[in-house]
């Protein structure tokens with residue numbers, strides 16, 4: 043991969059990030075003319091307290107002054123205080139970030155891995171029983187809101203059998219040793235990550251299936267067969283590596299969906315991560331939290347897109363070797 | 366100018382051609398099992414949504430309507446699908462909910478398709494700075510995670526169903542803009558747009574008469590595939606607290622089911638029906654849309 | 669007695685299944701290629717040359733119907749089990765494909781692509797990637813290249829190296845120079861010729877360009893609408909062809925490098941027939957300038973001509989005195 047390609051992609055990502063930051067200002071300071079009016083406790087504020095709050099939120103002065111203040115504090119990662127808990131937003135986010143990272147990380151890895159596998163197999167054996175069953179299955183998965191899926195899992199697995207906890211990050215009040223505590227957390231992760239994984243499996247497998255179908259007629263597959271390769275090797279050594287390429291860029295775009303899915307999934311399972319924080323912030327109209335959460339989600343997606351672009355560069359020798 | 370001189374017969378021919386094309390689409394749709402069943406399901410739900418007032422009285426949605434009923438009661442002769450946590454008839458909410466869900470889904474799609482087609486047409490037709498800027502904006506909306514964006518917009522702009530529809534439309538047009546632009550470019554490459562321009566036709570004429578007809582089938586198929594996404598987004602936003610409890614969509618019903626603890630209470634009649642309705646309608650739209658795509662774009666046949 | 673026939677094809681029919689119904693692309697072909705012999709196969713685009721080539725290793729789509737027999741070194745390819753077929757592919761017969769642009773995997777190094785075949789069949793010989801590249805005149809540093817880093821001619825050399833890597837008895841070269849420019853065409857033809865001589869290989873050399881065949885083939889077969897219409901020793905046939913189609917083809921040696929001449933040989937009006945809509949009688953009659961009334965209804969079989977033992981022709985005029993003498 044040439045340096046120029048890498049640098050170009052990194053600069054592109056930074057520009058998009060900057061655009062998001064500006065857009066964020068636009069939303070919360072211009073579309074919303076009076077953010078403070080959304081603060082529920084405002085009636086109890088004294089005049090001085092109100093003034094102080096306006097100053098602290100950077101709401102005084104001209105729009106340009108506000109913009110400068112906003113950019114400066116964003117660079118310092120200072121997002122103000124939560125309307126709800128009155129703690130610094132950064133602290134709230136830092137506290138909840140790990141839980142979400144684990145959940146989204148596991149689910150993304152699983153959903154991409156399983157989705158690509160099913161899609162590749164279905165596309166390769168197009169029209170076969172496996173193709174028909176898996177394609178109908180993935181269409182139904184695609185049509186199911188992931189939170190409804192989570193509710194079903196809760197009702198069936200957790201509610202009926204009690205095999206899994208119905209929510210939370212860990213057992214409250216229990217006093218476990220290190221290993222038990224890890225196991226306990228994993229136990230709490232099973233249903234949420236299953237929900238998120240199944241929720242987005244459909245899109246990934248449909249993407250890969252399409253990509254595979256486009257590869258089926260390629261001449262190099264005939265070459266591979268002529269050489270005497272087994273069909274399964276023709277598929278794994280030749281068809282899949284080529285079909286992966288177009289998938290990678292489409293997959294990059296869909297990272298945003300999994301991140302969106304985390305919001306509802308965490309809500310269903312009361313799993314205390316950034317998703318649940320978002321749901322709470324919606325119900326409390328907690329603008330400072332929402333503003334920061336939006337930035338974090340966008341930054342995450344932009345970062346994952348960058349990773350996908352660089353992966354694409356690694357996978358495709360036509361880019362890797364270009365100068 | 367050239368338009369008015371030779372207006373009668375070419376236009377008549379155009380109409381005849383369109384009618385034939387429409388007949389072909391209908392024929393192929395009839396033969397497409399999954400696409401046609403999707404269409405039938407949609408017509409069924411559309412009928413229920415239109416006839417909602419005949420099936421259940423709107424007053425049944427009011428909070429007061431449930432006052433004398435048992436809360437979270439299971440299905441019975443009186444309440445075919447039981448009652449919710451404040452005693453309201455769930456079937457009535459489901460029937461009226463189809464209106465809200467379908468309305469928001471379709472209205473949002475109209476907004477998305479309008480913005481997307483406009484941006485796509487212009488970005489494909491003009492060259493230079495305007496196109497670059499439009500593409501950059503399009504790219505931005507493709508990258509920014511759209512659910513968080515929709516959430517933020519809805520919080521700022523308000524929580525009513527109409528606002529939700531606008532917000533969803535405003536956050537889901539980027540894909541169609543891409544599609545439309547690509548199609549415009551491929552139409553221009555075939556050269557007859559250049560010819561029309563050389564004959565002195567102005568841009569408006571070229572876009573309306575030459576490009577739009579070529580892009581329209583694609584836009585229609587694409588729109589049919591945006592609706593299910595919009596319905597899913599609406600249900601997600603409602604589930605997260607937006608929308609109106611007194612005129613609930615299916616997503617809002619799920620929100621109620623979740624927050625009232627119906628799951629731990631085993632009140633399946635509360636959460637199961639709205640979820641199944643969402644799945645069915647989304648699936649039907651997807652099947653129908655994919656069938657249209659296959660018919661309009663023969664390259665996709667056999668997929 | 670040791671049978672020196674490497675390839676013996678009898679009554680081969682290949683029928684594709686398409687959404688418009690069956691497509692009979694090859695309709696009753698007999699072919700023999702002896703050890704060390706090169707058979708040239710010529711015909712217009714669409715007459716079934718590639719179909720025939722692919723059918724020899726059963727590389728046609730799975731829905732395709734094949735009947736007849738294909739004896740490769742005495743074994744019938746058409747009745748082999750899949751495992752046995754895979755062993756025969758490349759080890760007994762390999763293919764230099766038409767259109768080198770897309771036949772190499774774009775995301776795999778060419779060394780690995782050659783090596784894949786060697787590893788698969790390494791029982792027979794243990795040539796190395798380096799040797800194979802040297803054989804076709806490429807430096808061994810090329811092994812680490814990807815296909816997009818090679819020119820068209822270099823890709824075709826890689827394809828040839830790959831085809832030779834398992835030391836097959838027979839090489840099927842399907843228009844190996846079509847996509848290349850004139851200079852490179854000559855180089856590749858020369859390369860194939862040298863290798864063939866050195867190794868004593870048999871070859872089926874497919875082309876639409878009869879002029880290419882004059883130098884390097886022992887016998888020539890002319891194909892029309894899925895059938896062989898004339899076959900005979902190369903020099904004899906190229907000097908004086910008997911079948912009206914071969915004549916038209918020979919008279920119009922396409923101008924090298926001119927893509928148009930490929931599709932419509934000069935002096936031959938009309939298009940080759942669509943395999944779905946074959947004319948009645950002799951399939952060539954709509955374009956034949958010496959057709960007689962019976963040609964519309966009677967289809968003449970390929971049969972020996974009186975003049976020469978080695979020649980066979982499918983035409984009512986095959987034994988006309990005036991035509992066979994030239």
Ligand SMILES: Nc1ncnc2c1ncn2[C@@H]1O[C@H](COP(=O)(O)OP(=O)(O)OP(=O)(O)O)[C@@H](O)[C@H]1O
Pocket residue numbers: 684685686691693711712713714715716717718719720729766876942943
């Ligand atoms: N997979 C297929 N399905 C259906 N028909 C096919 C298929 N492949 C080839 N054909 C048809 O079979 C006929 C013979 O094709 P073939 O590729 O063998 O011709 P060819 O002589 O090699 O032509 P060219 O010189 O262009 O390579 C053609 O009419 C072609 O359209």
Ligand code: SF4
Pocket residue numbers: 911912913950951952953954956957958959960963968982983984985
């Ligand atoms: S059989 Fe008749 S039509 Fe066919 S090639 Fe001979 S003369 Fe021409």
Ligand SMILES: [Mg+2]
Pocket residue numbers: 717718719766842
């Ligand atoms: Mg061919």
